Amino acid sequence: GAGVSQSPRYKVTKxxxxxxxxxxxxxxHVSLYWYRQALGQGPEFLTYFxxxxxxxxxxxxxxxxxxxxxxxxxxxxxxxxxxxxxSAMYRCASSLAxxxxxxYFGPGTRLTVL
Amino acid sequence: DQQVKQNSPSLSVQEGRISxxxxxYTNSMFDYFLWYKKYPAEGPTxxxxxxxxxxxxxxxxxxxxxxxxxxxxxxxxxxxxxGDSAVxxxxxxxxxxxKLVFGTGTRLLVSP
Numbered sequence: 001g002a003g004v005s006q007s008p009r010y011k012v013t014k015x016x017x018x019x020x021x022x023x024x025x026x027x028x029h030v031s032l033y034w035y036r037q038a039l040g041q042g043p044e045f046l047t048y049f050x051x052x053x054x055x056x057x058x059x060x061x062x063x064x065x066x067x068x069x070x071x072x073x074x075x076x077x078x079x080x081x082x083x084x085x086x087s088a089m090y091r092c093a094s095s096l097a098x099x100x101x102x103x104y105f106g107p108g109t110r111l112t113v114l
Numbered sequence: 115d116q117q118v119k120q121n122s123p124s125l126s127v128q129e130g131r132i133s134x135x136x137x138x139y140t141n142s143m144f145d146y147f148l149w150y151k152k153y154p155a156e157g158p159t160x161x162x163x164x165x166x167x168x169x170x171x172x173x174x175x176x177x178x179x180x181x182x183x184x185x186x187x188x189x190x191x192x193x194x195x196x197g198d199s200a201v202x203x204x205x206x207x208x209x210x211x212x213k214l215v216f217g218t219g220t221r222l223l224v225s226p
Contacts, residue, residue, distance in 0.1 A: 004157070042203050042216030043158065056213060091157055100146065100209060105157030
């Protein structure tokens with residue numbers, strides 16, 4: 001398909017394990033964004049990339065969270081030593097080039113930490 | 115602190131009538147505003163946007179109004195259709211910062 005894809009769609013892990021969430025943006029999209037969405041809330045910004053450069057990581061909650069986009073396409077959000085409070089929907093979005101271009105969201109990865 | 119607020123968690127409207135969804139913001143630096151629609155099990159989908167240099171933007175049945183002095187925007191859907199039933203998120207940004215701040219969403223139910 002031509003949209004943003006994310007994998008896995010669902011991830012259940014035990015507290016203390018590391019998880020890696022993948023985002024495959026729309027081909028040719030320069031900007032890639034990661035958000036976290038708690039139940040009953042709107043998406044909350046985590047970080048974003050232009051090409052392979054991480055431009056803003058101010059929304060990452062702590063140093064257990066990291067993201068990379070080494071070739072300017074696929075991105076991985078990694079959470080180390082997961083905690084129950086990390087349970088949420090993690091959403092990725094991409095846009096052609098920057099904020100005033102429409103952000104297209106993926107279906108999200110539902111992370112549950114037991 | 116919640117910089118973008120949607121104070122109505124839900125709204126019910128009859129088909130054919132107007133739906134008005136409201137959003138308030140606190141950060142006077144915001145200069146770009148958007149509405150997203152979200153169906154269950156899908157990601158949010160862009161609906162309409164407005165820059166702070168305008169006070170109205172219209173796209174078909176959807177119109178967004180911006181009142182900068184009141185730090186308030188609203189989305190009007192006329193006429194409402196059952197397929198419009200979804201959660202609507204308001205979002206705002208300062209274009210210099212490249213990130214969206216979302217509200218908590220309003221669930222719209224349009225009944226036939």
